Amino acid sequence: MNDRSRWVKVCLAVTVLFGTACDVDPESGETPGELGEGVFRYECVDGRDVACNGSAIASTFPTAVATNSSFDLAYDPFDTTSAGSAFVIEPVAEKLVSPSGDAFRAHAAGTTAFLARQTADGALIDFVHLRVENVSSLSVVADDGSSLSTKLTAGEEALLVATALGADDAALAGSMKYTWTTSDDAVLSLGLVSEGREMEIVAESPGSAELRVESGGVSRTLTFTVEP
Amino acid sequence: MKRRFLLVACVLFLGCSSSKKSEPAFDHFEYSEISVAPGTADLQEKSVLLAEGVAVKAVVKAIDERGHTMSSLDIESGDPNVVGVEHGPEGSFVFYGSSAGSTELHVLSNETRVGSVSAQVIPE
Numbered sequence: 001m002n003d004r005s006r007w008v009k010v011c012l013a014v015t016v017l018f019g020t021a022c023d024v025d026p027e028s029g030e031t032p033g034e035l036g037e038g039v040f041r042y043e044c045v046d047g048r049d050v051a052c053n054g055s056a057i058a059s060t061f062p063t064a065v066a067t068n069s070s071f072d073l074a075y076d077p078f079d080t081t082s083a084g085s086a087f088v089i090e091p092v093a094e095k096l097v098s099p100s101g102d103a104f105r106a107h108a109a110g111t112t113a114f115l116a117r118q119t120a121d122g123a124l125i126d127f128v129h130l131r132v133e134n135v136s137s138l139s140v141v142a143d144d145g146s147s148l149s150t151k152l153t154a155g156e157e158a159l160l161v162a163t164a165l166g167a168d169d170a171a172l173a174g175s176m177k178y179t180w181t182t183s184d185d186a187v188l189s190l191g192l193v194s195e196g197r198e199m200e201i202v203a204e205s206p207g208s209a210e211l212r213v214e215s216g217g218v219s220r221t222l223t224f225t226v227e228p
Numbered sequence: 229m230k231r232r233f234l235l236v237a238c239v240l241f242l243g244c245s246s247s248k249k250s251e252p253a254f255d256h257f258e259y260s261e262i263s264v265a266p267g268t269a270d271l272q273e274k275s276v277l278l279a280e281g282v283a284v285k286a287v288v289k290a291i292d293e294r295g296h297t298m299s300s301l302d303i304e305s306g307d308p309n310v311v312g313v314e315h316g317p318e319g320s321f322v323f324y325g326s327s328a329g330s331t332e333l334h335v336l337s338n339e340t341r342v343g344s345v346s347a348q349v350i351p352e
Contacts, residue, residue, distance in 0.1 A: 034263055035285060035317055092312070092324045093281035096352065110352035111266050112281035113324055124314045124322055127283045129266050 029058030030076075033116065033126030038077035040089075040114070040128040044175060045070045045103045048196045050163050051173035062173035064131040065106050066164050066216050069174020072103040075116040077125060086119035096132050106132040106174060133166040135176075135216030143198065150224045152188075152203035162197050162213045162220070176215050184209040188224050252292040254335045254343030261320065262286040268350060271323070276333060276347040278311065278325035287320045290335050290342070298337040307331035311347045325349035 029051070030039040042061050044052035049071065051058040065071055077083035091097040093112040097104050109132050116126045142148050143159040152158065164172045180199045182188045188209035191200030201211060203226040212221045256273035263286070267279035271286055278284070290298040303313045303321055310329040316322040328351045332344040 034283070035320075035322070037317060091281075092283055092326055093352070095327060096281055110281055111279075113283035115283070115322075115324070124316065127322065127324075129281075129283070131266070 029061050031061035031128060033075070033128055035126040037079075037083055037126040038075055038116070040116070040126075041074045041076065042173065043072040043074055045072055046175050048178070049173060049175040050171045050197065058173065062130075063170065064133045064166055064172055065174035066166075066172035066176055067106050067109055067132055067134050068216055069106050069164075069172070069176045070100060070103050071106070071174045073114055073128075073130075075126065083125050084118045084120055087116045087125065088119050089114050089116050091115075092127075097130075108132065109134045133172055135164040135172060135218045136167045137165045137169070138213060138215060138218055138220040139163045139165055140213060140220055140222060148222070150222055152201075152224060152226050154203050154205055154226055154228055156203045157191060157200060158203075159198060159200050160211075162199070162215065164216050164218070172216075178213055178215045181212045181214075182209055183212070187226050251337075251342070252294045252296070254290055254298060254337070255293045255295075256291050257335075257345060258289040258291055259286040260289075267352070269323070274345045276311065276323055276345060278323060278347075278349050280325045280328050280349055280352045283322055283324035285316045285320050285322045287318075290337060292342075298335075298342065300336075300338045302336040302339070304334045304336065305331060305347070306334060306344070310349050323347075 029042040032039055042058040047054050051062045073089050075087045091112050091114050096108050096110045096112040097106050111129055111131045113127045113129050115124055117124055140160055140162050143161050162178050166172050177195045178197055180190055182190055186204055187207035189202045189204050191202045206226050206228045208225050210221050210223050212219055259271045263284050265282045265284040267282040269282050269284035270277040290301045292298050305311045305313050309326055310331045312324045312326055314322050328349050330348045333347045334341050335343045
C-alpha cells in the first residue's frame with residue numbers, strides 16, 4: 001500500500017467515524033473510491049454542467065446529479081502495478097443511470113453505485129455512490145452572481161445564468177438542456193441562440209414581457225419591465 | 229477361499245466407508261469490516277437485503293454447523309441481474325443491488341456448493 005492509498009483509507013475511516021467529508025483533492029473533482037484503491041473523478045460532457053464552470057473537470061465531486069442529465073466519471077488507481085491502468089466504469093442500477101455513448105445518462109431519482117473494473121479481465125477494483133435527484137426549482141441570477149433586476153431601460157442588455165436546484169436548494173450537477181423563451185420579442189428579446197444555462201436578454205422597447213426558462217421538467221418565469 | 233476373500237473385501241469396503249468423514253454443512257455467514265452504504269444494506273447471517281443501486285463491502289466468513297470457519301469461500305449470485313457479488317480487496321466481498329427482486333446467494337467452499345442464503349433487492 002503506497003502513502004496515498006494509506007492516507008485515503010485513514011480519510012475514509014475519519015469520514016465513517018465523524019461523518020465529515022474528506023475528499024482526496026477537493027480542487028479536482030475527485031473523491032476516494034469506497035474500497036480505498038483509487039479516486040473517482042467527475043467530468044462534464046459540455047459547458048452546460050454547473051459542476052465544471054466551463055471546464056471539462058468538476059471543481060468538486062458533486063453530491064447529486066439531476067435526472068435527465070448527462071455526465072461522465074473516470075477512475076485513477078493509486079497503484080497501477082496491481083490495479084492496472086485501464087478501467088471501465090459501470091452503474092449498478094441501470095434503471096437510475098445507464099451508459100450513453102461515452103458518458104452516463106441519469107434517468108430516475110435514487111442512489112446508485114458505480115463500479116470501476118479493470119478493462120483487461122473485468123475484475124472489480126473500486127466503487128463509489130452518486131445520488132440522482134429530480135430538479136425541484138430553477139434559480140436565475142445575473143452572470144456575476146448578483147441578484148437579478150427585472151427593471152431594464154430600453155437598449156439595456158443583461159446576461160443571465162440559470163441553475164437547476166434540488167430539494168435542498170443545492171445546485172444539481174449534470175449537463176441539461178435549458179429552453180429560454182420570451183412572451184414579447186418586441187419588448188424583451190433573446191440575444192443568444194442557446195440551450196445552455198446562460199442567456200443574454202435585450203430590452204427592446206418599453207413595456208412588460210415574461211422570460212421563461214425550462215429545464216428538467218421545471219420552469220421559472222420572470223416578468224421584466226422595460227422603461228424608456 | 230472365495231468366501232474368505234469376499235468377507236475381507238466387504239470389511240475393507242465398510243471400513244473405508246465408515247472412516248470417510250462427511251463435511252459439515254454450511255450454517256451461516258459472519259461479517260466484519262462492513263462499509264458504510266448510503267441506503268439499505270442489511271447483511272444477516274442467513275440473508276442479504278439491499279436497496280437497488282447500493283453496493284457494500286464486507287469481509288465474509290462462512291461458518292459450518294459445528295461453528296468452524298469454512299475454507300476457500302466463494303459466493304455466487306443465483307441471478308446477477310438482481311444481486312451482484314464479487315471479490316473485493318483483502319479477502320472481502322462486494323454485494324450490490326442491480327434491480328428489485330429476490331434470488332439466492334450460493335455458498336461455495338473449496339469450489340463445492342455447500343449451501344445458500346436468500347438475497348433480496350428492494351426498490352430505491
